Amino acid sequence: MSRSVALAVVLITLGLAADMTAAAAERVGIGHAISPQDFAAWDIDVRGDGAGLPPGQGSVTQGREIFSQTCAACHGDKGEGRAVPGAVGGFDRLVGGFGTLDTASPTLTVGSYWPYATTLFDYVRRAMPFNAPQSLTNDQLYAVSAYVLYMNNIVPEDAVLDALTLPRVKMPNQEGFITQDPRPDVRSKP
């Protein structure tokens, strides 16, 4: 087969494949372009530097109320966690564990381990309360994040958190992660 014939065969095949895909989609009647409104419901990631944080604000005091009503049943009144029969580890402890990370039995909590306060907001927004995820408003999320940080002695009792102040909260273990992994097979891209 000459080169130009081969190329023509490839192009015709690609053209047919595209036509067939469009025809198949039409025939079975599935799929449509995502609308900006539908996309917005999924576009909720918040990064370590706070990019993606929504408007709103919440205080430790407001968070205390929300925590006792929507979180304490599983995580304990003081964020100490709860044993659950049959579930390894139970419901996570959210408070304490400082100074244990380099011991034989490290206690990983939001306070002792997580490097960014903004991750707390992001995680609770997408996943908590476990039985009703994404049911809290942005104000409630800022408030309950403030309260979890307060229980860990990371912010003072009069703290009010929003998109500007939350990323400024310095987490105790922020420097505990390696940014450049020296192993040759996992080198980060420049």
Ligand code: HEC
């Ligand atoms: C019905 C029980 C339940 C309720 C209510 C609940 N959680 Fe959770 N929470 C869990 C479970 C189970 C996990 C572990 C989930 C996993 O590992 O996939 C978890 C994990 C977490 C974590 C991550 C802990 C870690 O170190 O990995 C945070 C933070 C958290 N919850 C905060 C909250 C907050 C704040 C509320 C209230 C708004 C809340 N949770 C309500 C059961 C619950």
